[in-house]
Amino acid sequence: PHVPHSAPGYPEGTMLERSKDFYTLMNQRRSVRFISPEPVPREVINNAILTAGTAPSGAHTEPWTFVVVSDLGTKHQIRRIVEEEEEVNYRQRMGDKWVNDLSKLRTNWIKEYLDVAPYLILVFKQTYGILPNGEKRTHYYNEISVSISCGLLLAALQNVGLVTVTTTPLNCGPQLRLLLKRPATEKLLMLLPVGYPARDATVPDLKRKPLDDIMVHV
Amino acid sequence: PHVPHSAPGYPEGTMLERSKDFYTLMNQRRSVRFISPEPVPREVINNAILTAGTAPSGAHTEPWTFVVVSDLGTKHQIRRIVEEEEEVNYRQRMGDKWVNDLSKLRTNWIKEYLDVAPYLILVFKQTYGILPNGEKRTHYYNEISVSISCGLLLAALQNVGLVTVTTTPLNCGPQLRLLLKRPATEKLLMLLPVGYPARDATVPDLKRKPLDDIMVHV
Numbered sequence: 001p002h003v004p005h006s007a008p009g010y011p012e013g014t015m016l017e018r019s020k021d022f023y024t025l026m027n028q029r030r031s032v033r034f035i036s037p038e039p040v041p042r043e044v045i046n047n048a049i050l051t052a053g054t055a056p057s058g059a060h061t062e063p064w065t066f067v068v069v070s071d072l073g074t075k076h077q078i079r080r081i082v083e084e085e086e087e088v089n090y091r092q093r094m095g096d097k098w099v100n101d102l103s104k105l106r107t108n109w110i111k112e113y114l115d116v117a118p119y120l121i122l123v124f125k126q127t128y129g130i131l132p133n134g135e136k137r138t139h140y141y142n143e144i145s146v147s148i149s150c151g152l153l154l155a156a157l158q159n160v161g162l163v164t165v166t167t168t169p170l171n172c173g174p175q176l177r178l179l180l181k182r183p184a185t186e187k188l189l190m191l192l193p194v195g196y197p198a199r200d201a202t203v204p205d206l207k208r209k210p211l212d213d214i215m216v217h218v
Numbered sequence: 219p220h221v222p223h224s225a226p227g228y229p230e231g232t233m234l235e236r237s238k239d240f241y242t243l244m245n246q247r248r249s250v251r252f253i254s255p256e257p258v259p260r261e262v263i264n265n266a267i268l269t270a271g272t273a274p275s276g277a278h279t280e281p282w283t284f285v286v287v288s289d290l291g292t293k294h295q296i297r298r299i300v301e302e303e304e305e306v307n308y309r310q311r312m313g314d315k316w317v318n319d320l321s322k323l324r325t326n327w328i329k330e331y332l333d334v335a336p337y338l339i340l341v342f343k344q345t346y347g348i349l350p351n352g353e354k355r356t357h358y359y360n361e362i363s364v365s366i367s368c369g370l371l372l373a374a375l376q377n378v379g380l381v382t383v384t385t386t387p388l389n390c391g392p393q394l395r396l397l398l399k400r401p402a403t404e405k406l407l408m409l410l411p412v413g414y415p416a417r418d419a420t421v422p423d424l425k426r427k428p429l430d431d432i433m434v435h436v
């Protein structure tokens with residue numbers, strides 16, 4: 001069944017103002033790798049994940065699972081798995097060029113934030129589902145859908161003054177999946193440590209491309 | 219060089235309220251396939267694309283190009299390319315199961331919105347870049363980064379009361395890339411028709427999964 005759809009409908013001046021304000025807010029987002037241990041209310045995290053869950057998805061499969069880790073022991077096990085793999089990534093797998101591209105970000109394989117951040121959000125994509133009759137149901141475009149939902153998650157976190165850094169821990173997926181007891185239908189896509197920024201947090205002094213470099217009008 | 223980072227820092231009550239309000243706003247987003255021809259201010263679209271451009275990206279490659287099409291003739295050529303391919307997709311390529319999964323959405327290969335919507339935004343991912351010395355520079359995770367930026371684009375559109383439907387036109391990429399004169403380093407990822415909802419717009423009566431089905435707490 002189809003139902004009528006109505007959108008709010010703002011006057012033009014209001015639209016323009018809202019579009020500017022939202023851009024200003026989102027433009028203040030930065031990937032922060034120094035996170036404060038200060039506790040963050042669970043309900044704020046729940047609302048951010050509900051927001052991520054409003055994303056569109058291919059054929060409405062909603063192919064995402066957000067594992068929110070606050071348990072200290074589990075966070076530490078995650079850190080050990082990630083640091084072990086990341087050291088190998090940096091030393092062997094990534095190649096000089098990639099490591100060079102990352103040098104201005106000063107990232108390396110030591111990830112203190114994995115112990116310190118009050119929450120780690122591990123985002124899994126469900127590559128397929130299982131129907132009641134046991135048959136597999138393919139999730140078309142699951143990685144794109146889950147990445148879009150992460151965009152909404154980042155917006156929701158930024159909107160409440162929390163910070164994170166988007167990471168895709170190379171080669172850690174299988175171990176983290178087992179640690180967190182996720183089924184074989186799921187694959188780790190991203191790991192986001194979430195909290196307030198540390199008091200002395202710094203970020204690389206990056207610029208973003210101007211509009212003319214990212215938009216073409218026809 | 220690294221620079222200090224400071225975030226706004228809201229009191230807990232404010233955070234909670236902001237997190238609820240943003241969820242409520244985003245939860246009203248729906249994929250709308252009936253779009254009004256009413257004109258929309260260009261500056262609002264520009265700000266939405268600037269917002270998309272604040273997304274994180276692997277090694278800060280910013281691997282996205284947003285082609286905004288308002289020219290009537292070009293929109294019509296896009297429609298012809300997409301409908302021709304989509305008819306083959308539905309009749310032959312997708313298979314009965316996929317078509318069946320889509321039947322409740324009542325989507326088919328007729329896409330009137332491609333002529334009618336005031337803007338079509340075609341989102342290209344830059345799979346690699348070319349360095350000044352002519353060498354290729356790989357864009358790690360370009361599809362994930364561009365999909366995240368589309369999540370921000372959807373949030374920005376929803377925030378001003380505009381609608382769209384996220385589509386990934388199967389097999390149309392090469393023809394649309396040539397039509398829009400994009401270089402071979404770019405590949406079409408998504409096509410979003412953007413405008414106000416048509417007065418009589420309807421949407422499939424879908425429900426979203428509750429929090430407990432998408433979140434696990436450890």
Ligand SMILES: Cc1cc2nc3c(=O)[nH]c(=O)nc-3n(C[C@H](O)[C@H](O)[C@H](O)COP(=O)(O)O)c2cc1C
Pocket residue numbers: 054055056057058059060061141144145148247248249250251323325383384385386387421424
């Ligand atoms: C990657 C992706 C591809 C999609 N492709 C199409 C498409 O080709 N045609 C279409 O009508 N809808 C498409 N959709 C929209 C979904 O059908 C829609 O998001 C889903 O049914 C949930 O509805 P909602 O967006 O209103 O919440 C796509 C969505 C995503 C995320």
Ligand SMILES: Cc1cc2nc3c(=O)[nH]c(=O)nc-3n(C[C@H](O)[C@H](O)[C@H](O)COP(=O)(O)O)c2cc1C
Pocket residue numbers: 029030031032033105107165166167168169203206272273274275276277278279359362363366
């Ligand atoms: C798909 C993806 C993977 C990323 N992987 C890492 C990572 O493993 N480690 C890290 O420190 N930052 C990672 N980043 C963050 C980027 O380095 C960061 O977004 C970019 O430098 C731009 O900075 P900004 O987010 O502050 O705008 C990743 C970002 C994306 C989108």
